[in-house]
Amino acid sequence: MTNLDKVAQVAGVSRTTVSRYLNRSGYVSQEAARRIEMAISQLGYLPNRIAKSLVMKKTLNIALVVSDISNPITASYAKGVEDEAFERGYNVILCNTGFDLEREQKVVRVLLEKQIDGIIMAPCRKGEDHILEIQKRGIPIVFLTRRVQNVAADYVRFDxxxxxxxxxxxxxxxxxxxxxxxxxxxxxxxxxxxxxxxxxxxxxxxxxxxxxxxxxxxxxxxxxxxxxxxxxxxxxxxxxxxxxxxxxxxxxxxxxxxxxxxxxxxxxxxxxxxxxxxxxxxxxxxxxxxxPAYELGRKAAEALFERIFSGDRGWVPKNIVLKGGIREGNSVRSIVG
Missing domain, CATH: 3.40.50.2300 (Response regulator)
Structure with missing residues (x-):
């Protein structure tokens, strides 16, 4: 009996419920969560990352591919993605392309070799073959702030x-x-x-x-x-x-x-x-x-994890648009009158 099975037995819940709770990948009632925590404490169970990945058949890694890592707005996107991933027990691999198509293609090849679970990407939009290759491999992709027109994927952006x-x-x-x-x-x-x-x-x-x-x-x-x-x-x-x-x-x-x-x-x-x-x-x-850069990052990660855990069953690409207000500053003069 695996550690996961032991936790499920002591908690009186299914193995699937324990997995959902540990990976924040679906709904778990407060009562079930309480019993799982008590079982973990009683058994001294610490989830092993490699074991988790084997059980889930996931690498527990996603990638965020951005075009300008020096832009502070990009940093806010990245924090939103990372926070959402952390809560689900995932690591984020951050890649920078510098708006260079050749570099972006190389980044995608490397990520495919790593067999990651999903990619959030702000693409160059100058080519699509490497993006389509991601989908051919069955890896979910979410576009953030920019998209490739001929690729069906969730798209999270500002208005x-x-x-x-x-x-x-x-x-x-x-x-x-x-x-x-x-x-x-x-x-x-x-x-x-x-x-x-x-x-x-x-x-x-x-x-x-x-x-x-x-x-x-x-x-x-x-x-x-x-x-x-x-x-x-x-x-x-x-x-x-x-x-x-x-x-x-x-x-x-x-x-x-x-x-x-x-x-x-x-x-x-x-x-x-x-x-x-x-x-x-x-x-x-x-x-x-x-x-709302941080919120855009979190929304992109939420959309990606929904694809990772639900697959393509009944999936229709979503266009998620967030609005923002104005910060007035003092760089504009009124010339009315």
């Missing part, structure tokens, strides 16, 4: 359209009608949805779209620093700028400081994303969305 809309609406309600936008190219970002929110806000308030106010540029440090001149040299320059990623905001703040442009007195600035490690040392603090 990108709504987030952009509420930031641009905030600017409009404070009198700004010439609003510039910096956005990266659509792949690998959810740039189309962020631009959609910008356009939706303009249309809602009857403001004509001016393509000269749109800058599409790679999200690389220094790019927005150079490109901002294009907007500020227009015959009618913008009174406010909205950046789809926080890296652009960082560049624009640096440009303004070095060229005697005061924020928000001379130029209002808003970002789709928070920039917490800069906001603590850079003034003014940015108007930005309050991204």
């Amino acid at each position: 990108y359209v709504g987030g952009s809309f509420q930031i641009v609406e905030y600017l409009i309600q404070r009198g700004h009608r010439r609003i510039g936008i910096f956005s990266p190219p659509v792949p690998p970002w959810e740039g189309e949805e962020r631009i959609h929110g910008y356009l939706k806000a303009l249309a809602t308030y009857g403001i004509p779209f001016d393509p000269s106010l749109v800058i599409i540029a790679e999200a690389v440090e220094g790019v927005a620093y150079r490109k901002i001149r294009e907007l500020l040299s227009l015959p009618q320059p913008p009174t406010a700028i909205f950046t789809a990623v926080n890296l652009f905001a960082k560049d624009i703040i640096r440009f303004c400081r070095e060229h005697g442009i005061n924020i928000p007195e001379d130029l209002s600035l808003a970002s789709f994303e928070q920039f917490p490690h800069y906001d603590s040392v850079i003034l003014p603090s940015l108007l930005a969305n309050e991204m």
Whole structure:
């Protein structure tokens, strides 16, 4: 009789119930949990990780594949995933791709060799063969913040359209009608949805779209620093700028400081994303969305574990969308009146 069987016998519950309780993989009543704890204490049972994995036929490892490990928002995603995994007795393997497709493909090959139980991924979106290979191996995958269009998988994301809309609406309600936008190219970002929110806000308030106010540029440090001149040299320059990623905001703040442009007195600035490690040392603090990054991470992990323990039986891909509020900061000036 195995240790698990002994615990089940003493507790007066099934072996499956003990397994569910130990791995936090399903509902266990309070009374059953109490009896299991008493049996564990009485028998001095300590679940062995290797034994658990053999019994469950699982490795008890999942992977989180991200594109930019240095981004503080990514750190919040990772904490949410790790906390949910820890509660279920799982380890998390963290992998960084740097938005590089070749590196992402290599990461996937390594993970497949490790025979992990599931993958949470923010993909580059430039290829799909390696993603489809994950599914061919029967390994569940959940997309976090970005997705590959032709792959059926659960998708956990922020409300990108709504987030952009509420930031641009905030600017409009404070009198700004010439609003510039910096956005990266659509792949690998959810740039189309962020631009959609910008356009939706303009249309809602009857403001004509001016393509000269749109800058599409790679999200690389220094790019927005150079490109901002294009907007500020227009015959009618913008009174406010909205950046789809926080890296652009960082560049624009640096440009303004070095060229005697005061924020928000001379130029209002808003970002789709928070920039917490800069906001603590850079003034003014940015108007930005309050991204529920930790909650997104936990939701992605919950969705993955549901697949791991329930399989494909009756499964339909879910699109899980979380909303967030606005953190006002002091980077926007009202020009109403």
